[in-house]
Amino acid sequence: MATLKIRLANSASTSALAPELPRISTLSGDRSYEISLVKSEDLSPQSKKAIYQLFDSNMSTLQQVSSFPYTEKSKSEELFDPDARYILVLSTSTTTSTSTSTSTSTSTSTSTSTSTSTSTNPSTSTSLKGKSKSETLEGNGDPAKIDFGPGDLMGFCGFRFDTEETLGTRDAEVVYCYEVQLASHTRRMGLGKILLDILEGIGNRRGLDKVMLTCLKSNEAALAFYTKQGYTPDEIDPTGMDEDDNDPDDADEEQDEDDETFEWKVDYRILSKSLRDTDRNI
Template identity: 30%
Template sequence: MAELSPQEVVKVANKITPAELASDLQLLEGDAKKFDLTVRRAPYTPAEKTSIFSIFSSNMKSFYVDSSFGWKPLVKKAELFHSQARYIVARRSPSSFSGEVAGYLGWRFVVDETVEGGEDAVVYLYELSISPKHQKMGLGRILVEGVEELGRKAGMKKVVLTSLKKNLGAVAFYSRMGYEIDPTSPSRSEPDEDQNEFDYEILSKTL
């Protein structure tokens, strides 16, 4: 059988239902059992949208205000709640916070261009955000390990994300998780350019 193209791999992956993805997350062990993990995709409820954007804003607004991206809530909401966006949403297990969202990871299955001009099927991690009172509990690691497992099962080649250089906590976290600067990141793809013009890095991890 001929190998599927990146476009075909992504097309198949985007047909996987949230219930099918969630069943794979149930196989996670250890600290993952402390949380109820569900997979969501559009349409989102008003409560879900409020929780997701509130956690994102509390953690990231100050970084965006000082970045080249700027703080543009309407643009960010359109990205967060795009029709192809998917989320792993975490709540405490057993729920001791009345179903309150503890954190989430938002991603899409997409075709990404390589520096050589080729294409890869990848998991693009758009947002990982943990509510302040649920931080330092290992939830970020659980969510990233979860989406990596989903990406492997869906046939994705790697996980890709964009991280602001000033967000030192995120940079250190992804380094511990095995992520490295991707060849498409400006510091590698445009080494002769003034790197002060770029306030972000593109990171990736092969699956």
């Protein structure tokens, strides 16, 4: 059950969660990008498609043979849950546009582009910088949708606020990182660290206990990255708990289970990073 702190975080505006966003920054090679925070409900259908395509391009090979297989429908329901938020990294060669009530996009491509596209309708293109939701309205008075295509999306971090069980009597209040995904041409440029730093700052400002995430063991590059950023196995990480509880006398029985039934061992790690010892005044 959501605590008051989690309910307040879920109802907070994007500007309250991350007052420093949106902002424009530059990568090595003078490549600029805009980073912003949005609610999933404010994404246009084209934007949601771009997010799903990037996830699927990066993760389908690993995840479809794991204990977390998915279909486009099931994954989209998870990605675009009403409580989901996104830290977006978008190329500034085409600034984020707010779509009108009649969409100008007719793209139905399911491939993930790794090139940076140019705007086909520059007259309606507008940067998110300095804009509040009330300043970007459609003709009918409803908030305009954030609109971008696969070629504009350099990366994203998807997260939610939630409570998670602990080994104690009190549930932890956490910001749960569901995804950190980068386009292939934007990796090893420091964007992953930037996304996590912003996410940790958001959790820090809300006074939450920690950031949590789940990572497949087969995704060795991601595990190494999270470890480098200070993430360690959480107290409820099933692999860690299994190692702690390992009894040599049970070895033969466990081997029988593996040989005669199925490989039951978990294929993921639950990692976390405490926010309780950091400065709340970021």
